[in-house]
Amino acid sequence: MSNYILTLGIFIVINGIVACGLNIIVGYAGQISLGHAAFFGIGAYTAALLATKAGFSFWMSLPVVIIVTGTVGLLLGLPSLRVREDFLAITTIGINFIVESIFMYVPFFGGALGIGGISRILFFGTRLREAGFLALAGSLLALSMLCSWWFARSWTGLACFSIRDDETAASSMGISPVLFKLIAFMAGTAMAGVGGSLYAHYMRFISATDFGFPVSVMILSMVVVGGMGTLWGPVLGALLLTVLPEVFRPLTEYRMLLYAALLLLMIRFQPGGLLGEYSVFRNLTRRLVGRGRS
Amino acid sequence: MLLEARDLRVSYGDVEAVHGVSFHVEEGELVSIIGANGAGKTTILNTVMGIIPSRGGSIYFRDTEITALPSHIRARQGIRLVPERARVFPLLTVFENIMTGLYGLRKSTDVPSRLSWIYELFPVLKERAKQLAQTLSGGEQQQLAIARALVSQPRLLLVDEVSMGLMPILVEKVFEVLGYLNKEENLTILLVEQNALASLSISHRAYVLETGTISIEGDAGTLREDPGVRKAYLGA
Numbered sequence: 001m002s003n004y005i006l007t008l009g010i011f012i013v014i015n016g017i018v019a020c021g022l023n024i025i026v027g028y029a030g031q032i033s034l035g036h037a038a039f040f041g042i043g044a045y046t047a048a049l050l051a052t053k054a055g056f057s058f059w060m061s062l063p064v065v066i067i068v069t070g071t072v073g074l075l076l077g078l079p080s081l082r083v084r085e086d087f088l089a090i091t092t093i094g095i096n097f098i099v100e101s102i103f104m105y106v107p108f109f110g111g112a113l114g115i116g117g118i119s120r121i122l123f124f125g126t127r128l129r130e131a132g133f134l135a136l137a138g139s140l141l142a143l144s145m146l147c148s149w150w151f152a153r154s155w156t157g158l159a160c161f162s163i164r165d166d167e168t169a170a171s172s173m174g175i176s177p178v179l180f181k182l183i184a185f186m187a188g189t190a191m192a193g194v195g196g197s198l199y200a201h202y203m204r205f206i207s208a209t210d211f212g213f214p215v216s217v218m219i220l221s222m223v224v225v226g227g228m229g230t231l232w233g234p235v236l237g238a239l240l241l242t243v244l245p246e247v248f249r250p251l252t253e254y255r256m257l258l259y260a261a262l263l264l265l266m267i268r269f270q271p272g273g274l275l276g277e278y279s280v281f282r283n284l285t286r287r288l289v290g291r292g293r294s
Numbered sequence: 295m296l297l298e299a300r301d302l303r304v305s306y307g308d309v310e311a312v313h314g315v316s317f318h319v320e321e322g323e324l325v326s327i328i329g330a331n332g333a334g335k336t337t338i339l340n341t342v343m344g345i346i347p348s349r350g351g352s353i354y355f356r357d358t359e360i361t362a363l364p365s366h367i368r369a370r371q372g373i374r375l376v377p378e379r380a381r382v383f384p385l386l387t388v389f390e391n392i393m394t395g396l397y398g399l400r401k402s403t404d405v406p407s408r409l410s411w412i413y414e415l416f417p418v419l420k421e422r423a424k425q426l427a428q429t430l431s432g433g434e435q436q437q438l439a440i441a442r443a444l445v446s447q448p449r450l451l452l453v454d455e456v457s458m459g460l461m462p463i464l465v466e467k468v469f470e471v472l473g474y475l476n477k478e479e480n481l482t483i484l485l486v487e488q489n490a491l492a493s494l495s496i497s498h499r500a501y502v503l504e505t506g507t508i509s510i511e512g513d514a515g516t517l518r519e520d521p522g523v524r525k526a527y528l529g530a
Contacts, residue, residue: 155397158386162394165383172343172377173394173442174369229385277385277426 006130010202012242013137014195019222019234020144021191026220027229028157029184030164032085035092036219038076038099039189041211043069043196045103048115048206058121058201065197066190073189077182096213103208114207121201137198141235144191149231151187160184164229221259225266227273236274296321296356296482297342297373297450303350304334304341311337313506314351319450319484324476326485326493326514328527329503335486336378338503339454342484343375344368355450370398372449376456380439384428388419391427391438395445403447412441415471433464440471450482451475457489465489469496490527494518502527 022036046065050056056064076095083091103109121128121136128136151157159180162170167177200206218241226237244262248255270279297319304312312334319325327335340346342353344365352361360368374395382391392412396403413420416437422430427438436456443451453472457465473496475481487493494500497514502523510523517523 155400158390158394159397161386161390162383165385166381168345168365169377169381169383170394171365172345172369172375173397174366174399174446175394175397176364176366 003130006134008242008246009134010130010137010198012239013134013141014198014202015219015222015242016141016235016238017137017144017198018192018195019219019226019238020141020148021188021195022219023188023223023228023230023234024148024151024160024191025184025188026223027227027233028152028164029160029181031080031181031184032089033092033188034089034213034216034220035094035096035099036188036192037211037213037215038096039069039073039192040196040199040215040219041099041103041208042072042189043193044200044206044211045109045115045196046193047197047200048118049109051118051201052115057119058197062194062197065193069193069196070186070190073192074182074186077185077189080185081178081181093213093216096211096216100208100212103211110207112207114205115200116205118200118204118206120204133202137202140194140198144194145231145235147187147191152231156180156183161229221263224273225263227275227279230273230275233273233275295319295354296323297484298354299338299342299351300354301351302338302341302348302353304337304346305349310349311506312341315503315506315508316351317501317508317511319482321482322476322480323499324472324483324485324497326487326490326497326500327503328487328490328493328500330527331488332505333503334506335488335503336454339375339452339484339486343373343452345375369446372446373452374443374446374448374450375452376436376439376443376454378454378458380432380435382427382430382435382438382442384426386427387424388427388430388438389423391442392419392445395442399446408445408447412445415444416441433460436460436464436468440468444475444481448481450484453483453485455486455488457487457492465492469493472496490523491518494528 018036018040022033025031025033043065046068047061050061050064080088080091104112121133123132123136159175162173162175163177163180171177222237222241223234225240226235227233245255248258251258272279275281295318300316301314302312303310303314315338327338329335337346341348344363348361352359354360355371355373383394396405418434419438419441422434427435430438456468460468469492472483476483485493485497494514494517499512500514500517501508502510510517510520
């Protein structure tokens with residue numbers, strides 16, 4: 001396989017991990033977030049700083065990255081508890097811009113030059129290049145999906161779902177909206193941190209603009225296109241929305257236009273996402289399964 | 295006393311909807327608050343549940359003040375609400391909807407026996423256990439909302455306009471169930487209803503609410519004979 005395809009695969013997988021994280025916040029707990037790239041960035045910067053300044057390997061820094069991103073996610077989730085829907089969207093956009101400008105203007109974070117010279121990942125002494133990296137990232141994606149799957153089946157997941165469906169009714173069932181929104185924020189942002197860490201060690205050079213608002217929009221689009229609240233949806237969305245810009249590459253100027261058109265079509269015809277309830281795919285599989293039964 | 299509200303005042307913005315209402319519910323009682331549309335019945339119930347904050351007055355549950363507690367804490371103390379228009383969780387299955395009612399209680403509850411009791415009460419929910427709640431009919435959703443509230447063995451069940459939008463035969467059935475729960479299971483119920491006739495027939499006591507103040511209170515049987523009440527609410 002050519003390196004180009006492998007690199008594309010790695011981006012799909014990293015985006016998939018980050019989108020899985022956002023899916024916990026948006027799809028499971030029903031809290032819109034347009035600032036997820038900030039946490040992707042916090043993960044990447046934490047890994048990059050630990051690697052360049054403290055000489056941490058990817059493996060040593062990964063738990064730190066997860067804890068740091070999750071904690072920051074929890075703290076930044078706090079103000080978001082007081083706002084809902086449109087206002088939550090605006091608040092999270094604000095968080096994204098603030099985090100991006102901190103990376104951009106604080107010299108400690110490399111400023112406008114970003115951070116370079118991040119080490120490659122070593123796996124039992126061998127440097128992970130394209131194929132090896134893809135395997136590692138793929139296993140971390142599998143792990144993230146396993147966590148999502150477990151989360152969706154747990155009591156915590158059920159509590160999050162009930163808040164998504166009807167916050168007032170949930171709180172009158174004894175479910176604390178504050179607690180479960182924060183748990184979802186923490187789990188979702190920690191997953192973004194894992195993606196960020198992989199990104200930093202793969203690109204080996206990062207700068208603030210890699211984690212700007214457009215990236216947040218892209219991640220949210222992946223979740224929406226694939227199917228919010230489904231297990232495979234965010235991964236399918238990551239696959240499509242990472243590959244499509246490449247396919248559309250000759251149309252450089254019109255890429256964003258096509259992106260927007262795709263999103264609008266999705267909202268019009270498949271509001272639940274490609275794998276969501278009542279989607280084409282679901283109906284198709286249901287019909288096939290139904291036929292098999294009868 | 296299980297529940298007591300003293301001089302309760304509730305406002306929406308600058309408009310006061312409930313003007314100093316006092317009422318109480320004893321253990322084992324079935325009490326109704328009846329009144330016309332817009333009298334403030336739902337507001338009172340939501341304030342007891344903690345969904346709407348009160349502007350003045352106080353609420354006591356089992357002789358401790360709960361006025362300032364958030365609704366999920368009140369729910370854990372044993373107050374459960376069957377909301378107006380059911381408000382089931384549409385994207386969760388019937389079974390999952392029922393399980394949300396057990397949140398935080400599953401260790402102290404014998405879940406299988408509780409579930410079989412619920413399914414015996416509402417057999418249709420067992421048939422539909424794996425369906426999404428949004429696919430249920432209005433009457434089934436109302437039953438699910440009651441089941442979701444009952445599964446936790448509440449000390450006090452608040453029931454908001456359970457008859458709204460249901461066909462008469464279902465209204466009868468739901469009231470039958472509520473009456474049974476109160477009589478046989480000794481469940482304390484505070485009922486808010488526009489359908490005064492149906493609710494008075496199963497209640498011990500009732501309060502008549504008129505634009506945010508209680509105008510009449512008394513024994514349900516007496517109220518049914520009261521000429522004023524009959525004229526205003528029973529259509530006779």
